[in-house]
Amino acid sequence: MVVSCGLLTENKETVPLKGIEVEVEVKDQVAVVVSTQHYENKEDKAIEAIFVFPLPGDAAVCHFSAKIGQTEIVAEVKEKQQARVEYGDALSSGWQAFLLEESDQSPDIFSLYVGSLPPRESAFIRLEYVTELAVEADRGLRFCLPVVLNPRYLPQGSVGDGVQVTSVPASLVPYSLSFSARISSPRKVLKVDSKCSLEPLQYLNKKKTQAVVKLAAGHKFDRDIELFIYYKNSHQPTAVVEAGKAFATPGTMIGDPVMMLSLYPEFPQEVMSSIATSGEFVFLLDRSGSMDGAPISSARDTLLLLLKSLPVGCYFNVYSFGSSFEPIFKKSRKYNETTMEMAQKKVEEMQADMGGTEILMPLKHIYSQPCIPSQPRQLFVFTDGEVEDIKEVISLVKKNSSSHRCFSFGIGEGASTALITGLAKEGCGHAQFITGADRMQQKVMQSLQFALQPAVKDISVKWDLPKGVSVTPLSPPPTALFKGQRSLIYAQLTGQSSEGTDGCVTVTYTLAGHPFNDKLSFLLQPTEDTGLTVHRLGARTLIRGLETENGEGVKKKVVEVSVQSGVSSSFTSFIAVNKASREAIQRPMLPRRIPRIHVPRRYCCRGGSAGFSVLDIQLDTTGGSRKRKSQSGMDKVKRKHRSRPQSSDTVSLVTVDVPTSAKVKHPDSLLQLVSLQKASGCWELNPALAAALNKTIKELQQPKPPKVNRNVWATVLALVWLQAFRVDAQIEWKLLAQKAVSWLTAQNAPSMTECIMAGNTLLGCSVQKDALGL
Known part of the structure; x- marks a missing residue:
């Protein structure tokens, strides 16, 4: 045959x-x-x-x-x-x-x-x-x-x-x-x-x-x-001025020069080291059928890291969504040992068993909840991006952008770039794509560090151009600035000047109450033949901004710019x-x-x-x-x-109930250790910690200095192990380690140097006290 x-x-x-x-x-x-x-x-x-x-x-x-x-x-x-x-x-x-x-x-x-x-x-x-x-x-x-x-x-x-x-x-x-x-x-x-x-x-x-x-x-x-x-030296600010199209009408976007500014704000370390200790953190997890297998497993591990890394005293909630949605708590709860353990248990039981991918409903519910005073809302969205009403979703996020920041994560091959980047752009946050063998935890924890940074406020762009030259912005001022991130600005330049060929643009903003500015000078003459690439990107930026607006004349303006460019x-x-x-x-x-x-x-x-x-x-x-x-x-x-x-048409998925006790032991030794950390930042000296460190409880108890508290000793051991054996994943555990160090400092415990030396001997390593931040 x-x-x-x-x-x-x-x-x-x-x-x-x-x-x-x-x-x-x-x-x-x-x-x-x-x-x-x-x-x-x-x-x-x-x-x-x-x-x-x-x-x-x-x-x-x-x-x-x-x-x-x-x-x-x-x-x-x-x-x-x-x-x-x-x-x-x-x-x-x-x-x-x-x-x-x-x-x-x-x-x-x-x-x-x-x-x-x-x-x-x-x-x-x-x-x-x-x-x-x-x-x-x-x-x-x-x-x-x-x-x-x-x-x-x-x-x-x-x-x-x-x-x-x-x-x-x-x-x-x-x-x-x-x-x-x-x-x-x-x-x-x-x-x-x-x-x-x-x-x-x-x-x-x-x-x-x-x-x-x-x-x-x-x-x-x-x-x-x-x-x-x-x-x-990729993180250097640059400016590209591109000549208009030959024979096009001067004064039109395609006929005038268009420039692209690339800004990389760098903030002083003393400002960036002040991690926020407040906020409302809302995690929105896609549990549709397409998330089954590795995506949902990685998402569970990532949520575990997030829960352990949150600052004491903040507020949080976790939403699951598919064809319907369900939150862990009716409203965001204060972060403490009780609420963290409740959330951790729920997260460990999550499966990709909620049908389709209807993200609009949970977003509307989240935005309907009143914001908590002095607790800035930070929304984290995890999805494989298989939704059809993308423009409506992005429009909703933009409408509520003044009350929160949105960090989005596209999971797996084929995640919608329009959805993931649109959520972050309109929500003043940051977008990440997680494909292949990427560890979701690394990218998500980087975004959590962004969320804990002091908020950038009062962003404005000021142009200084020679007489006779005017500027028309094609993109709005940046809505979010993060350390190490780039901001692209497009603008149309109209007119000519005989007085000079230099221009300057200054981006000003405030951060943690301190004023900052980034200044970039540029030549008004085109620096290279870029074949209208910058014009087209500028036109696309202008079109995308117009498409999110309502009112008479918007469609006409979009069609006009689209046809012209x-x-x-x-x-x-x-x-x-x-x-x-x-x-x-x-x-x-x-x-x-x-x-x-x-x-x-x-x-x-x-x-x-x-x-x-x-x-x-x-x-x-x-x-x-x-x-x-x-x-x-x-x-x-x-x-x-x-x-x-x-x-x-949704296929019903069969789920198997696994006892919680069996889920605590994680095949990843790092996550197994992380799962045992308390909300306060400490670890307890018990058989579970011993198993995570590949020791017996007797082996852990014997070298403990006599005057040292059991939980202090356990916390030092956990920090020494992280620094010695998982420094490659430091971005994943950095925040929870900082919380542990803060807890240790508050205990004012004696014999810290002796404690660290004993921990090194037990675990077979040589971590210095300074490396732990103590």
């Missing part, structure tokens, strides 16, 4: 997408991405293919073209409904047409409609976008090419605009992917890391400021392609029509549902699987012509969406 394999139609015919070629040009802190998709119609009828794929949430799509044979057509940006009508009319007339548009619900999902591709014909679709590189905790810059697309969970009672799909294993995908990146910077390129297999980095000059890296053969489509780029938006689409070739179509093309790539997970519910892309085929089975006055290819897609099942 012959077994068909690969990505196939229901009639066992191959999907027309043959290959994807991606070329990236990294320009210091931003990237230009060019993706070329090769389609081939091997059937004897004209087809319409729909390819749904992810892009970074802050990407600015700025070019779209198609080449059929020797004919190339370049798409124009038009108002979305107008573009859809033109697309449908073109298919009705037998013309080839191509439509690219952003999802109405999620700005990181795009749909490409390849209309009326003739039999035995090939098409090369070229897509170009620009994007900023995110800053990592180790000062590297992160570039991500999303190739995993999770189907967005559709909340009850809503109508989505995504395409419903089925899945096949990633190993069976028949089309190829080639990827290469060229990196250039004023600074030396130190290295490029990735979780994917790369060919060796090749430098292009002696200064090592230019380099090329390629994806090794055999990528399995089971993960996003991430590059982590490290420059020498050639950058996509939620209200516009790219449309290309080739009238040179005609293929008559008499009857409506019949829909064919094509399986998409699937990354297996242990359990799957509505919106719970992961994959790369979607392809739907509509096939003309009769060869006649058809009229489309009110019905286009888009109309057929819309009708299909309305018929798709809602969240009642």
Whole structure:
């Protein structure tokens, strides 16, 4: 028996997408991405293919073209409904047409409609976008090419605009992917890391400021392609002034110079060492079916670390959400031994058993709770990001941004960049993505340190420009400034001056009652030819800001900026029509549902699987012509969406009750030790601590100095062990260790030096007293 394999139609015919070629040009802190998709119609009828794929949430799509044979057509940006009508009319007339548009619900999902591709014909679709590189905790810059697309969970009672799909294993995908990146910077390129297999980095000059890296053969489509780029002296403020487009009208954004300022505020250590001892910490954990397995296990461990690291006297609560939501406490409770133990027990029992991913409901409930006086609210959101109402969620966070800060964490491959970065940006917090073998605990604890930093207030931006030159901000002032983090500012420069070529911008703010300012001088003349990259990023920033506003004229302004700059938006689409070739179509093309790539997970519910892309085929089975006055290819897609099942499709998960006593012993020795710490910061001398230190209780009791309290001795042993054996994970236990040191200091215990020496002898190490902060 012959077994068909690969990505196939229901009639066992191959999907027309043959290959994807991606070329990236990294320009210091931003990237230009060019993706070329090769389609081939091997059937004897004209087809319409729909390819749904992810892009970074802050990407600015700025070019779209198609080449059929020797004919190339370049798409124009038009108002979305107008573009859809033109697309449908073109298919009705037998013309080839191509439509690219952003999802109405999620700005990181795009749909490409390849209309009326003739039999035995090939098409090369070229897509170009620009994007900023995110800053990592180790000062590297992160570039991500999303190739995993999770189907967005559709909340009850809503109508989505995504395409419903089925899945096949990633190993069976028949089309190829080639990827290469060229990196250039004023600074030396130190290295490029990735979780994917790369060919060796090749430098292009002696200064090592230019380099090329390629994806090794055999990528399995089971993960996003991430590059982590490290420059020498990367945290230096910079300014890039980019000339406007030649022959464009002066005074317009595309005709004037646009500048990008990159600021890295550095705060004095004496200010940053003052950790906050108050606050309301609210943790919102995704327990949908798609979180099953490693994600929910890692989330439980991370919540344990968070609970142990909170300052004494603060307030806290933990919410779980899926198709519904439930808090541990009816309202935030004061942090003490009793409430911490109650929360710890609940966290240890958490499973991915709550169905879908409806995050809007718990957010509304949290915001409905009154803030606690003198306890700033800090919201931590953990999710794999498979939600459909992203824009509504982000709008809600922005509406409540004055009352809290939001720190967001995207878990696993395919987490929505639009959701995760949007939550942090509008919530004045920080976003982190946790993929592959990343330890969630490290990234989350870094964000907790940000949350405990003194709040930055009264941020303002002041420009000092020569007479005759004015500035129009394209992005609002920074809403959050954290030590080691970057802030990008875009602005349009209008006019000319004969008095000088230098400008200056100053960002002022207050921190812990102290005034600060960061000043950067720059040349008004363009420093390099950047090919309108900065203009497009500035336009995208302006568009995204406008899209979150309400009122008359907002849509008109967005369409105007989008069309003028050639950058996509939620209200516009790219449309290309080739009238040179005609293929008559008499009857409506019949829909064919094509399986998409699937990354297996242990359990799957509505919106719970992961994959790369979607392809739907509509096939003309009769060869006649058809009229489309009110019905286009888009109309057929819309009708299909309305018929798709809602969240009642959720698969029920079977959970097994595990006794709490069995859960206390953790396979990770660090977390096992952490789980035993008391809310006050101390450890108790008992058999559980002995087991965590791989000793017997007798071995722990025997060397204790006579005058030393049992809990003081236990706490010193725990600190010595952490410093000696898990210094590699110091970012994870740093805060709880500080709390332990504070507790020890308050005890005014005698014989501390003798205690530490005895602990070193017992554990077989040589930790110095200063290293413990005592």
